[in-house]
Amino acid sequence: MSAPTTPRTNVTEREARQVAEAARQQDWHKPSFAKELFLGRFRLDLIHPHPLPDAESVRRGEAFLAELRDFCESTIDSARIEREARIPDEVVAGLKELGALGMKIDPKYGGLGLTQLYYNKALALVGSVSPAVGALLSAHQSIGVPQPLKIFGTQEQKDAFLPRCARTDISAFLLTEPDVGSDPARLATTAVPDGDDYVLDGVKLWTTNGVVADLLVVMARVPKSEGHKGGITAFVVEATAEGITVENRNAFMGLRGIENGVTRFHQVRVPAANRIGPEGAGLKIALTTLNTGRLSLPAMCAGAGKWCLKIAREWAAEREQWGKPVALHEAVGAKISFIAATTFALEAVVDLASQMADEDRNDIRIEAALAKLYGSEMSWTMADELVQIRGGRGYETAESLKARGERAVPTEQMLRDLRINRIFEGSTEIMHLLIAREAVDAHLSVAGDLIDPDKTLQDKARAGAQAGVFYAKWLPKLVAGPGQLPSSYSEFKRDIDLSGHLRHVERHSRKLARSTFYAMSRWQGRMETKQGFLGRVVDIGAELFAMSAACVRAERLRSEGEHGREAYQLADAFCRQSRIRVDELFGRLWTNTDELDRKVVKGVLGGAYTWLEEGIIDPSGEGPWIADATPGPSARENERRPYGA
Numbered sequence: 001m002s003a004p005t006t007p008r009t010n011v012t013e014r015e016a017r018q019v020a021e022a023a024r025q026q027d028w029h030k031p032s033f034a035k036e037l038f039l040g041r042f043r044l045d046l047i048h049p050h051p052l053p054d055a056e057s058v059r060r061g062e063a064f065l066a067e068l069r070d071f072c073e074s075t076i077d078s079a080r081i082e083r084e085a086r087i088p089d090e091v092v093a094g095l096k097e098l099g100a101l102g103m104k105i106d107p108k109y110g111g112l113g114l115t116q117l118y119y120n121k122a123l124a125l126v127g128s129v130s131p132a133v134g135a136l137l138s139a140h141q142s143i144g145v146p147q148p149l150k151i152f153g154t155q156e157q158k159d160a161f162l163p164r165c166a167r168t169d170i171s172a173f174l175l176t177e178p179d180v181g182s183d184p185a186r187l188a189t190t191a192v193p194d195g196d197d198y199v200l201d202g203v204k205l206w207t208t209n210g211v212v213a214d215l216l217v218v219m220a221r222v223p224k225s226e227g228h229k230g231g232i233t234a235f236v237v238e239a240t241a242e243g244i245t246v247e248n249r250n251a252f253m254g255l256r257g258i259e260n261g262v263t264r265f266h267q268v269r270v271p272a273a274n275r276i277g278p279e280g281a282g283l284k285i286a287l288t289t290l291n292t293g294r295l296s297l298p299a300m301c302a303g304a305g306k307w308c309l310k311i312a313r314e315w316a317a318e319r320e321q322w323g324k325p326v327a328l329h330e331a332v333g334a335k336i337s338f339i340a341a342t343t344f345a346l347e348a349v350v351d352l353a354s355q356m357a358d359e360d361r362n363d364i365r366i367e368a369a370l371a372k373l374y375g376s377e378m379s380w381t382m383a384d385e386l387v388q389i390r391g392g393r394g395y396e397t398a399e400s401l402k403a404r405g406e407r408a409v410p411t412e413q414m415l416r417d418l419r420i421n422r423i424f425e426g427s428t429e430i431m432h433l434l435i436a437r438e439a440v441d442a443h444l445s446v447a448g449d450l451i452d453p454d455k456t457l458q459d460k461a462r463a464g465a466q467a468g469v470f471y472a473k474w475l476p477k478l479v480a481g482p483g484q485l486p487s488s489y490s491e492f493k494r495d496i497d498l499s500g501h502l503r504h505v506e507r508h509s510r511k512l513a514r515s516t517f518y519a520m521s522r523w524q525g526r527m528e529t530k531q532g533f534l535g536r537v538v539d540i541g542a543e544l545f546a547m548s549a550a551c552v553r554a555e556r557l558r559s560e561g562e563h564g565r566e567a568y569q570l571a572d573a574f575c576r577q578s579r580i581r582v583d584e585l586f587g588r589l590w591t592n593t594d595e596l597d598r599k600v601v602k603g604v605l606g607g608a609y610t611w612l613e614e615g616i617i618d619p620s621g622e623g624p625w626i627a628d629a630t631p632g633p634s635a636r637e638n639e640r641r642p643y644g645a
Contacts, residue, residue, distance in 0.1 A: 028441075033356075033548075034366035038439035038541050040478045040513030042506040044489070046362060047548060050556035051355040053117055061118030064103075068122055071098055078130040079398060081257040082413060087133055092170075092643040095137070100126075102166025104141050104150075109162035111146075116292060117354040123296050124303030131417040132257030134300050136170070139208040142293035143286075143425070144171030145215045145236055152234075152277045152285050161215060161236060170643070172209035172239075174263060175219045175286060177202065178629040184219075184232060184283055188629065189265065191220035191235065193228050198235065198275070200243075200268040203629035211249050211259035212642055213239045218265070219282045231280025235270050239642075243268035245634035249641075254416030259641075262627075264634045290425060291365045292357045297421055298375025299350050304418055305343030305379055308386045311409055312336050315390060326389070335385040341574035342378050344567070345546045348553035349374060366438050367545065373431040374542040376421035383415045429535070436534035439541065440527075443520055446470040452525070471517075478514050483507035494558065496568040498551045501575035505544045508582060512540050515589055532594040540585045543578045550574050 033046040105111025127134030146165045189202025216237040224230030248262040316327035326332045353367045387394035394411040402408035482488040483506030492498040554571035558564030
């Protein structure tokens with residue numbers, strides 16, 4: 001007999017979209033390089049010359065990195081964490097003593113006050129020795145209690161919680177539920193007002209740090225009632241509060257040391273003073289927090305790329321086949337070139353976006369999302385290529401390699417650990433849609449009413465006039481630009497010429513904008529259903545952004561006299577590789593199997609191809625696809641295990 005499943009909240013597709021749209025940060029008060037790029041305007045002036053950190057932040061950041069490196073080398077045993085699937089208590093105690101829990105917290109609350117740039121460098125360093133430790137620190141500071149309180153918290157909340165987060169307490173972020181992933185309109189956890197408190201009931205899934213956390217950021221739905229606006233709302237909740245049960249510590253294919261669980265809330269009382277922002281602002285708080293919080297993940301992806309490059313270099317020089325090192329065989333050499341060039345570009349993207357975040361002169365919501373998307377995809381590809389370069393040793397575990405007398409290189413572990421990044425903090429598919437929505441925002445703001453079926457003829461007429469004015473000015477500018485002039489961007493023309501790559505970016509930025517406009521004209525209201533097309537548009541934008549960042553970083557390094565020629569060579573290699581991918585993506589905008597795929601999917605779901613599944617045995621076992629999350633008291637033991645307890 002199957003276990004019961006939670007009754008599903010019935011929400012239409014339109015209602016779900018309305019919830020997501022209401023949570024968007026809809027205003028643009030500052031310029032955005034990436035937004036302009038999607039509109040066909042290559043604003044190189046927004047990123048070049050490359051923004052630089054001030055001397056004092058560099059001094060403090062480098063001093064902390066030196067301490068952190070010593071700690072990682074002396075205390076963190078990544079093989080032990082992988083073997084035991086736990087981060088030892090002494091590692092966490094050492095990180096607390098070092099101040100690593102408060103890297104981004106203001107010194108007046110006991111934190112280190114590092115910039116986004118050096119926070120990301122620290123995560124890349126820690127993540128290179130143990131991705132699980134990197135995930136612990138990132139979840140605590142990028143999406144846990146410190147970041148939303150920094151932006152939205154009251155002074156009383158900051159005074160109460162930030163000193164704890166800086167030195168002693170670990171925090172977690174709880175949004176996902178067993179039947180709710182990227183569709184928050186169906187959020188089932190409730191927070192019912194009761195006097196000066198709210199009473200929480202519900203179940204949260206995949207609570208990174210949730211098993212060991214002291215403080216939780218919880219998203220719950222407040223019912224609309226007299227005196228209460230209601231809606232999805234954010235709360236700071238003490239993990240020790242009565243009625244909270246960690247029902248399971250989850251295990252995954254990678255990141256074996258992370259403390260990720262299932263948490264049940266039953267009649268948990270939370271003071272109204274612990275509510276972050278007003279009722280109904282929870283999703284907006286979460287998305288705004290992630291604008292810069294997302295940069296921590298690509299920072300660790302860039303660190304992974306550096307490790308892949310080191311191992312590829314050392315191994316490919318040592319291993320010989322057919323009379324010469326495997327690196328000198330073209331098939332292997334191409335993989336090494338890809339890893340080197342892509343690592344350079346990933347670090348360029350992360351450093352540029354991080355420094356832009358620190359300067360706060362630009363709106364980087366699209367840049368951060370592109371960094372997350374591009375970093376997670378490219379680092380996974382680099383790790384996969386490294387496994388191939390290492391051959392059978394790439395597939396063999398580090399423990400097995402060590403047991404038979406070879407260097408314990410955890411290549412297969414890196415592949416497993418990196419795989420989650422394509423899902424964490426917005427899957428690749430969701431990131432495509434999120435970025436695409438921001439990329440077409442200018443179009444929807446002037447012409448959205450034209451394709452909205454709920455708008456009146458008068459609204460559509462007004463929108464038509466508004467759109468006519470916008471497009472009369474905008475479209476002619478997409479015909480020609482600096483990318484067609486051989487002398488453009490001449491400051492990037494050295495012994496190795498990068499100016500041609502920037503002209504390519506400028507031309508293809510305009511081409512991308514024309515393609516998007518044509519698609520909107522063609523599909524109108526159905527544009528939002530063309531997820532394959534939108535994904536390719538975003539992927540093209542990501543490549544153009546990465547090329548821009550790589551060139552700007554190369555010129556910065558040249559001007560500083562630090563590996564300038566080598567940087568130019570890596571940027572040149574990356575841009576040439578990227579341009580091939582861009583050409584392929586443009587071709588696939590209009591030549592693809594999207595329509596046929598939809599027909600095949602309908603056939604699969606309708607059972608037309610079940611005969612194709614014959615001849616196998618499914619070892620999955622019995623049980624519901626989605627676990628029961630009906631509110632109520634827990635029937636399981638509490639698996640919460642705070643560090644040092």
